Amino acid sequence: MGSNKQDIAVSYDVSNEFFRLWLDERMNYTCGVFDGQEISLEEAQLNKLRILSGFAHVTPESTLLDIGCGWGANLEYQALVNKVKAAHGITLSEAQCAEIRRRKLPGVNATVRSYLEYKPPLKFDAVMSICMMEHIVSPQEAREGKSIPAYRNYFRLVHEWTKPGTYFGLQTILRNFVPRDRQDVKDVGWVTYEIFPGGITPRLEEIVAAVNPYWEILEIKTRRLDYQKTTWHWRDRLRRNEAKIRAEWGDKVFDDYDRYLSTCVRGFEKHYQSLAQYSLKRID
Amino acid sequence: MEQPIDVLEMFKQAAFEVDNRRLPDLKLDTLIAGLGMDSVAVMELVSYFEEKLSVRIPDEELSRLRTVKDLRDAIARLRPDRQFAA
Numbered sequence: 423m424g425s426n427k428q429d430i431a432v433s434y435d436v437s438n439e440f441f442r443l444w445l446d447e448r449m450n451y452t453c454g455v456f457d458g459q460e461i462s463l464e465e466a467q468l469n470k471l472r473i474l475s476g477f478a479h480v481t482p483e484s485t486l487l488d489i490g491c492g493w494g495a496n497l498e499y500q501a502l503v504n505k506v507k508a509a510h511g512i513t514l515s516e517a518q519c520a521e522i523r524r525r526k527l528p529g530v531n532a533t534v535r536s537y538l539e540y541k542p543p544l545k546f547d548a549v550m551s552i553c554m555m556e557h558i559v560s561p562q563e564a565r566e567g568k569s570i571p572a573y574r575n576y577f578r579l580v581h582e583w584t585k586p587g588t589y590f591g592l593q594t595i596l597r598n599f600v601p602r603d604r605q606d607v608k609d610v611g612w613v614t615y616e617i618f619p620g621g622i623t624p625r626l627e628e629i630v631a632a633v634n635p636y637w638e639i640l641e642i643k644t645r646r647l648d649y650q651k652t653t654w655h656w657r658d659r660l661r662r663n664e665a666k667i668r669a670e671w672g673d674k675v676f677d678d679y680d681r682y683l684s685t686c687v688r689g690f691e692k693h694y695q696s697l698a699q700y701s702l703k704r705i706d
Numbered sequence: 707m708e709q710p711i712d713v714l715e716m717f718k719q720a721a722f723e724v725d726n727r728r729l730p731d732l733k734l735d736t737l738i739a740g741l742g743m744d745s746v747a748v749m750e751l752v753s754y755f756e757e758k759l760s761v762r763i764p765d766e767e768l769s770r771l772r773t774v775k776d777l778r779d780a781i782a783r784l785r786p787d788r789q790f791a792a
């Protein structure tokens with residue numbers, strides 16, 4: 423189902439130092455929130471984490487789960503800014519988990535585990551998941567009509583792992599329409615199969631259908647242009663580090679990531695893709 | 707009265723323009739996937755129809771198009787104002 427551990431290694435285990443060169447300093451690998459303002463990528467990422475923490479009703483009393491926690495930017499925010507009681511993260515990437523452990527964050531626990539096999543050590547009362555659902559179904563499974571059952575199974579598991587009254591701050595990329603332009607079809611297909619193998623972005627209506635009967639949607643906010651701006655910043659930083667990247671990781675890595683990020687900038691601009699943030703409340 | 711839209715003829719023309727293919731034996735029940743065009747060319751072919759007929763076929767319908775007739779029916783639903791050749 424979706425991306426397996428080898429697929430995830432293709433997407434996230436190029437090298438932590440490589441990603442650190444072009445992501446923000448805490449290494450958020452998801453859309454920040456600019457809201458049309460001239461702010462830095464770092465500030466935009468903090469905005470995003472603040473908004474999603476609000477969607478998940480995080481307090482210092484929270485015992486929080488972050489599903490698909492990346493290199494730990496959100497876990498760090500929860501530990502140091504929101505000062506939660508405990509924050510657990512799961513990721514399928516060994517390199518990401520190593521980085522989180524290196525940060526030695528108070529109250530933070532990270533494991534390499536798929537959500538499909540996760541056995542939580544306790545029940546959580548706040549959940550966040552930032553752009554992980556893109557890995558749940560493969561393009562083939564989506565064509566076979568398996569998306570909604572797979573997403574529903576994910577929402578069922580998260581329901582099982584949480585206490586009554588839990589709020590869930592969720593963020594996903596959205597698939598809107600298939601490009602018609604020859605080069606765009608090729609580029610979007612290439613990103614799907616080569617940069618993020620095993621996964622495909624969900625459609626908004628699939629998420630809306632799949633939350634039932636486990637979660638009630640309280641809010642949905644789309645942020646297409648914020649993701650366009652985020653990917654623009656990533657590409658800008660990548661290009662500033664071109665010489666170093668070519669020297670250390672080779673021409674193919676630089677050229678592939680430049681093509682991928684350029685495809686994202688164009689894809690959000692043309693609305694092939696968008697982004698959504700959701701506040702969900704557990705149906706008890 | 708405008709001429710009825712002949713999807714079969716348009717399809718042949720589109721296949722020639724986007725993929726340099728001649729399809730003299732094309733029928734309404736021909737499977738699009740069986741024509742040997744890659745998925746990029748198929749999307750270009752769809753966009754040929756969309757441009758000529760000023761329609762936009764929604765994604766969920768795209769994934770259900772199997773035959774030329776499916777394409778004709780999807781377009782006919784979007785252009786109830788036009789006649790379609792059988």
Ligand SMILES: C[S@@+](CC[C@H](N)C(=O)[O-])C[C@H]1O[C@@H](n2cnc3c(N)ncnc32)[C@H](O)[C@@H]1O
Pocket residue numbers: 425430434449450451452489490491492493495512513514515518535536537538551552553554557
């Ligand atoms: C695009 S990254 C986002 C990381 C992080 N949330 C952020 O905002 O930077 C997607 C994350 O989902 C994780 N992931 C993918 N499939 C998973 C699965 N089956 N179970 C748990 N995590 C998974 C990846 O390992 C990665 O950490």
